[in-house]
Amino acid sequence: MNDLNDGQEKNLNVGSPFAISAQKLTRKFSELTAVSALDLTVDKQTIYGFLGPNGSGKTTAIRLLTGLLIPTSGQVNVLGCHLPQEANKLRMKIGYMTQKFSLYEDLTVKENLQFISRIYGLTANQQKSRISELLSTHQLTQQSRQLAGSMSGGQKQRLALAAAVIHKPKLLFLDEPTSAVDPQNRREFWEQLFDLCDQGTTILVSTHYMDEAERCHKLAILENGIKRADDSPQNLMNNMPAQVVEVGASNIRQIKECLIKLPQVISAAQLGTHLRVLVNKEESNPIALLQRQPCLNDTAKLAIVRPSLEDVFVSCTGQGMTQ
Amino acid sequence: MKTSLLRIQAIVIKELLQLRRDRMTFGMVIMIPLVQLLLFAFAINTNVRDIPVGVVDHSQTSLSRVLQQTVAATGIVNFTRSYHSIKEAQAAIDSSEVRAVLIIPQDVSQRLVRHPSVGFGLPPSSKQETSRPIAQWLVDGSDTVIAGSIKSLRSMPLTELLDKPANRNTATFEVTLLYNPEQRSVVNIVPGLVAVILTMTMIMFTSAAIVREQERGNMEMLITTPLGSLELMIGKIFPYIFIGAIQVCIILGLGYWLFDVPFNGGFAQLALATLLFICASLVLGLVISTIAKNQLQSMQMTIFILLPSILLSGFMFPYEGMPLPTQYIAEALPATHFIRLIRGVVLRDVAVIEMSFDMLWLIAFTCFGLLVSALRFKKTLD
Numbered sequence: 001m002n003d004l005n006d007g008q009e010k011n012l013n014v015g016s017p018f019a020i021s022a023q024k025l026t027r028k029f030s031e032l033t034a035v036s037a038l039d040l041t042v043d044k045q046t047i048y049g050f051l052g053p054n055g056s057g058k059t060t061a062i063r064l065l066t067g068l069l070i071p072t073s074g075q076v077n078v079l080g081c082h083l084p085q086e087a088n089k090l091r092m093k094i095g096y097m098t099q100k101f102s103l104y105e106d107l108t109v110k111e112n113l114q115f116i117s118r119i120y121g122l123t124a125n126q127q128k129s130r131i132s133e134l135l136s137t138h139q140l141t142q143q144s145r146q147l148a149g150s151m152s153g154g155q156k157q158r159l160a161l162a163a164a165v166i167h168k169p170k171l172l173f174l175d176e177p178t179s180a181v182d183p184q185n186r187r188e189f190w191e192q193l194f195d196l197c198d199q200g201t202t203i204l205v206s207t208h209y210m211d212e213a214e215r216c217h218k219l220a221i222l223e224n225g226i227k228r229a230d231d232s233p234q235n236l237m238n239n240m241p242a243q244v245v246e247v248g249a250s251n252i253r254q255i256k257e258c259l260i261k262l263p264q265v266i267s268a269a270q271l272g273t274h275l276r277v278l279v280n281k282e283e284s285n286p287i288a289l290l291q292r293q294p295c296l297n298d299t300a301k302l303a304i305v306r307p308s309l310e311d312v313f314v315s316c317t318g319q320g321m322t323q
Numbered sequence: 324m325k326t327s328l329l330r331i332q333a334i335v336i337k338e339l340l341q342l343r344r345d346r347m348t349f350g351m352v353i354m355i356p357l358v359q360l361l362l363f364a365f366a367i368n369t370n371v372r373d374i375p376v377g378v379v380d381h382s383q384t385s386l387s388r389v390l391q392q393t394v395a396a397t398g399i400v401n402f403t404r405s406y407h408s409i410k411e412a413q414a415a416i417d418s419s420e421v422r423a424v425l426i427i428p429q430d431v432s433q434r435l436v437r438h439p440s441v442g443f444g445l446p447p448s449s450k451q452e453t454s455r456p457i458a459q460w461l462v463d464g465s466d467t468v469i470a471g472s473i474k475s476l477r478s479m480p481l482t483e484l485l486d487k488p489a490n491r492n493t494a495t496f497e498v499t500l501l502y503n504p505e506q507r508s509v510v511n512i513v514p515g516l517v518a519v520i521l522t523m524t525m526i527m528f529t530s531a532a533i534v535r536e537q538e539r540g541n542m543e544m545l546i547t548t549p550l551g552s553l554e555l556m557i558g559k560i561f562p563y564i565f566i567g568a569i570q571v572c573i574i575l576g577l578g579y580w581l582f583d584v585p586f587n588g589g590f591a592q593l594a595l596a597t598l599l600f601i602c603a604s605l606v607l608g609l610v611i612s613t614i615a616k617n618q619l620q621s622m623q624m625t626i627f628i629l630l631p632s633i634l635l636s637g638f639m640f641p642y643e644g645m646p647l648p649t650q651y652i653a654e655a656l657p658a659t660h661f662i663r664l665i666r667g668v669v670l671r672d673v674a675v676i677e678m679s680f681d682m683l684w685l686i687a688f689t690c691f692g693l694l695v696s697a698l699r700f701k702k703t704l705d
């Protein structure tokens with residue numbers, strides 16, 4: 001009964017602002033829970049990020065949202081289609097770039113794109129113009145006759161993106177799309193994502209790069225299949241449950257050893273000649289607290305600094321969360 | 324409908340491109356039928372000749388020597404050794420020096436004279452001693468074909484031994500061989516080889532078709548596209564129909580030019596029968612492919628099907644000689660039906676319509692298999 005109501009509600013919500021909405025989405029692999037009670041809403045025409053360490057369930061979550069895996073429990077609605085029942089209806093509307101290169105290594109760039117475009121039912125004329133357009137936007141014109149298997153990692157990822165958007169999907173899933181791309185090319189890659197977003201595409205991207213996560217409109221931090229936080233990167237940094245103190249001193253390694261023992265300190269990480277210390281927000285004067293420590297001498301310079309996304313990530317996923 | 328055809332076309336083109344880049348497989352398409360035909364057609368011979376045998380001659384008379392010559396003249400055996408005692412002869416059989424030994428007793432001439440087939444044994448006596456065989460064969464019976472050939476010497480006519488005109492009785496039956504009058508086994512083998520080679524290559528090509536996509540990680544991409552299971556399956560078998568046709572041409576062409584295998588039936592009949600069998604085999608491979616978890620498993624399952632297809636289909640042993648349960652198994656294999664069809668068409672010029680049961684069975688097998696594989700293929704990663 002409940003299910004039925006839910007279904008009707010979803011169908012009425014076709015014009016809803018959400019491209020994806022999921023409630024209590026859970027997926028177990030025998031004992032292991034890869035995705036645990038994930039609640040998710042992704043607005044249309046935004047870039048939504050999954051940030052999480054290895055094995056945190058990013059790929060599994062994306063597979064659940066594309067209908068490739070059947071959830072153990074929970075509700076998913078993607079572009080008005082109820083998953084997994086209506087997975088087939090969804091296929092034309094989404095594009096999915098897998099984490100592992102999944103095009104044919106023994107076909108050339110152009111042959112791969114031709115294959116995909118035929119699968120999506122593009123006519124011969126559409127194919128021709130779309131493929132040459134994609135080849136030039138993704139800077140693959142030179143490689144069009146090269147076997148996909150012989151290309152560099154970054155080139156492969158550009159090809160995979162081109163193949164994923166060939167049918168102009170409304171919703172694009174990208175699983176670690178830039179893991180093999182150098183910073184310069186990553187910038188260009190993201191330029192293209194923003195272009196796509198401007199043209200009306202909703203994008204869900206998984207990553208473990210902070211700079212990449214910072215570009216997303218909204219971000220979910222995952223750990224062990226659990227969503228630890230989700231908001232815009234700015235809000236995440238502002239509402240972080242910790243304050244950041246930068247310590248400049250000569251004997252940083254010893255200082256780190258001793259500060260980490262304090263219950264108020266969430267983490268301490270060395271960054272060149274500085275130590276970045278995360279202190280619990282409840283502590284009203286973190287500088288005073290640290291200065292009281294015997295391992296810090298008078299020459300040490302302490303200052304409260306602006307938190308970065310990495311700090312958010314550490315405070316969400318580190319020991320700080322175990323309380 | 325139109326997009327469906329386009330998707331099938333996409334798969335077909337992709338398969339052909341991949342096949343073209345895979346030189347080894349491409350070479351195998353030609354080499355497998357070529358080499359196997361040459362090997363099998365020359366090697367498999369059910370009319371055994373020149374079996375190496377020995378002799379123990381206790382009588383040492385001119386008669387015993389003529390007896391040896393007469394036996395050798397049949398061409399079935401070839402006397403390569405002579406031994407002094409039966410013990411020595413037995414040791415020679417044990418060590419595989421010879422396959423059989425002819426033991427000629429001392430009293431061979433008396434035995435011969437009393438032998439009923441010679442016609443001297445005037446009083447057809449009931450006493451055992453009067454009708455004893457004139458000599459004895461010791462045979463290594465482990466190979467039944469060889470033993471059978473030597474057994475056929477048991478009632479060999481002896482009249483030539485005595486320079487007596489043959490007084491053979493009128494035969495009970497007259498046998499007229501309608502096809503293959505010279506009884507060359509190659510005539511029967513070449514059409515059968517078409518079935519065996521096609522079973523092998525066709526099942527092998529498609530049995531890896533789906534698992535290979537899984538192993539190389541292409542499946543995750545394929546199943547997020549709107550590509551349907553049936554479209555994928557049809558696209559996967561289509562290119563191999565042509566490859567099967569090429570192989571059939573090689574085998575039958577070589578059979579005709581090299582081994583004078585007659586080609587009685589019409590070309591259209593042959594093409595129809597082969598097309599049906601190729602489809603059935605490809606679909607069987609597809610079903611395997613949806614069951615196997617990796618390429619090794621698919622290979623094992625291919626061999627699991629291949630062996631009965633060789634042994635039970637009528638290619639090696641006549642179907643009629645098999646016990647009933649085995650006949651049921653044979654009946655389930657596409658190769659059995661195809662061997663009937665192709666031998667009918669190639670050797671006896673039967674229209675395939677007259678063997679409609681076998682035809683319908685292959686069609687039904689193909690449709691059923693296609694359905695099973697499409698249903699088994701799930702568009703999820705679970």
Ligand SMILES: Nc1ncnc2c1ncn2[C@@H]1O[C@H](COP(=O)(O)OP(=O)(O)OP(=O)(O)O)[C@@H](O)[C@H]1O
Pocket residue numbers: 029032033034052053054055056057058059060061099
């Ligand atoms: N098919 C499967 N069978 C069993 N366990 C699985 C399967 N797929 C994933 N897992 C487990 O689920 C957990 C989450 O895996 P997942 O691939 O989603 O992580 P991820 O966040 O994508 O990691 P990475 O950054 O390394 O790609 C891991 O512990 C993994 O071992």
Ligand SMILES: [Mg+2]
Pocket residue numbers: 058059060099175
């Ligand atoms: Mg992953």
